[in-house]
Amino acid sequence: MSNIKFFSGEEFPLEMHKVRIVQKLELLPIEERLECMKKAGNNTFLLNNRDVFMDMLTDSGVNAMSDRQQSAMLVADDSYAGSETFVRLKSKLKEIFGTEYFLPAHQGRACENIISQALVKPGTIVPMNYHFTTTKAHINVNGGIVIETITDEGIKVNSYNQFKGNMDLQKLEEVIENNGSEKIAFVRMEAGTNLIGGQPFSLENIREVNKICKKYNVPLVLDASLLADNLHFIKVREDAYKDKSIREITMEMANQCDIIYFSARKLGFARGGGIITNNEDLYLKMRELVTLYEGFLTYGGMSVREMEALTVGLDETMDENVINQAPQFISYMTEELIKRGVPVVTPAGGLGCHLDAMKFVDHIPQNQYPAGALASALYIASGARGMERGTLSEARDEDGNEPLANMELLRLAMPRRVFTLSQVKYVIDRITWLYENRHLIGGLKFVEEPKTLRFFFGRLEAVSDWQEELVKKFRQDFADSL
Numbered sequence: 001m002s003n004i005k006f007f008s009g010e011e012f013p014l015e016m017h018k019v020r021i022v023q024k025l026e027l028l029p030i031e032e033r034l035e036c037m038k039k040a041g042n043n044t045f046l047l048n049n050r051d052v053f054m055d056m057l058t059d060s061g062v063n064a065m066s067d068r069q070q071s072a073m074l075v076a077d078d079s080y081a082g083s084e085t086f087v088r089l090k091s092k093l094k095e096i097f098g099t100e101y102f103l104p105a106h107q108g109r110a111c112e113n114i115i116s117q118a119l120v121k122p123g124t125i126v127p128m129n130y131h132f133t134t135t136k137a138h139i140n141v142n143g144g145i146v147i148e149t150i151t152d153e154g155i156k157v158n159s160y161n162q163f164k165g166n167m168d169l170q171k172l173e174e175v176i177e178n179n180g181s182e183k184i185a186f187v188r189m190e191a192g193t194n195l196i197g198g199q200p201f202s203l204e205n206i207r208e209v210n211k212i213c214k215k216y217n218v219p220l221v222l223d224a225s226l227l228a229d230n231l232h233f234i235k236v237r238e239d240a241y242k243d244k245s246i247r248e249i250t251m252e253m254a255n256q257c258d259i260i261y262f263s264a265r266k267l268g269f270a271r272g273g274g275i276i277t278n279n280e281d282l283y284l285k286m287r288e289l290v291t292l293y294e295g296f297l298t299y300g301g302m303s304v305r306e307m308e309a310l311t312v313g314l315d316e317t318m319d320e321n322v323i324n325q326a327p328q329f330i331s332y333m334t335e336e337l338i339k340r341g342v343p344v345v346t347p348a349g350g351l352g353c354h355l356d357a358m359k360f361v362d363h364i365p366q367n368q369y370p371a372g373a374l375a376s377a378l379y380i381a382s383g384a385r386g387m388e389r390g391t392l393s394e395a396r397d398e399d400g401n402e403p404l405a406n407m408e409l410l411r412l413a414m415p416r417r418v419f420t421l422s423q424v425k426y427v428i429d430r431i432t433w434l435y436e437n438r439h440l441i442g443g444l445k446f447v448e449e450p451k452t453l454r455f456f457f458g459r460l461e462a463v464s465d466w467q468e469e470l471v472k473k474f475r476q477d478f479a480d481s482l
């Protein structure tokens with residue numbers, strides 16, 4: 001894909017696959033979309049998927065499988081213990097990451113539960129480039145404290161830095177020095193750093209992080225859920241690795257880490273998760289927890305069919321022409337929106353295109369949830385659903401105060417191999433219309449606010465009749481179009 005030059009000069013991503021199984025989509029008229037959004041309490045998590053045209057909520061468990069993955073599912077070995085499917089997956093992981101031990105788990109957060117229970121003691125610290133919601137929750141539940149030591153560039157919405165997911169080495173060393181290495185449970189690096197816009201770290205950076213970990217004798221844990229995007233970015237952005245194969249890059253990265261875990265809902269185009277390591281002591285410590293929480297060691301809560309699909313999906317992840325599809329689509333979408341003046345996170349990362357709601361709807365105060373309001377408005381305008389990543393996703397403190405998020409983002413995830421370029425063009429068109437009419441978008445207020453993880457089930461309503469006004473304007477501009 002990346003090697004293709006176009007005669008016309010126009011640059012666009014070209015799919016290196018063809019579609020052979022399809023799912024029918026509906027695009028409801030805007031009046032019905034407004035009704036659906038209201039019924040869902042202005043929360044995109046509460047929409048029924050049958051009412052959604054482009055499901056850009058997440059890339060988790062919704063990536064398209066290949067024909068090879070589907071056919072592998074037919075030869076899965078269902079035996080409770082010693083399944084051949086497990087042996088195949090374990091040897092694929094060894095082939096790719098060079099790891100001897102594999103612990104299966106039902107998804108990424110289950111791995112986080114096991115790693116945290118094994119390594120985090122009350123009062124210990126886990127420095128990391130950036131947290132992910134479920135990661136932090138598991139570390140906190142076990143009494144640990146998360147300290148983010150990302151570079152300052154990482155948390156800027158707009159930057160020219162190509163590796164915004166990099167760890168700040170000085171900050172990391174200071175945290176270890178100031179607290180004493182015995183207080184550090186482990187250091188965590190997250191590939192394709194999710195909450196800051198799917199931003200990668202460089203291979204050079206993780207090598208330096210590993211040197212620090214070795215110096216202080218603390219384990220380095222890699223969250224490889226979004227590894228595919230990160231591998232692609234190392235290949236195309238890091239000069240020293242442009243002539244290395246994806247397999248070589250992966251092996252070198254794996255060699256830096258003591259433990260690697262992943263959500264196979266993201267990595268490997270399947271559903272499940274796993275922990276791999278070469279450290280026998282750590283393996284034995286975590287093994288008991290797999291049988292306690294997940295299932296027997298040779299399936300760990302995963303369906304064997306998904307495990308077979310994962311084995312093939314991991315192999316496909318080693319193909320640059322496969323893993324560059326999502327980042328290239330995201331880059332196209334981001335660049336087209338920039339041309340139209342729409343504020344987005346830059347540079348484009350993996351995972352999805354991120355709209356900067358703080359600028360998009362700068363007239364909406366943060367306590368009226370600008371990113372949540374934008375998510376609601378975009379669904380009404382287009383039938384596409386994204387995910388709020390801002391103040392709504394934050395939790396109140398013990399006194400009930402609401403912390404305001406550093407960034408107000410609307411994440412529009414790009415599930416791998418799922419959308420066509422014309423669908424992406426459609427959503428770009430509707431976002432552009434919405435941006436032209438941004439003054440019509442108003443805030444939201446809670447009508448039902450759950451105590452924990454309020455963004456999942458919380459219900460909100462518009463602070464005025466702005467949604468009806470938006471529908472009116474849409475009808476004026478688009479006549480009877482859907």
Ligand code: F0G
Pocket residue numbers: 057058059060107108109110132134135190194223225226263264265272273
């Ligand atoms: N780590 C990262 C970096 C993730 O993005 C996720 C999930 C997890 C761990 C947890 O994995 O869902 O399989 O338990 N991210 C999803 C998302 C939920 O939509 O970004 P899981």
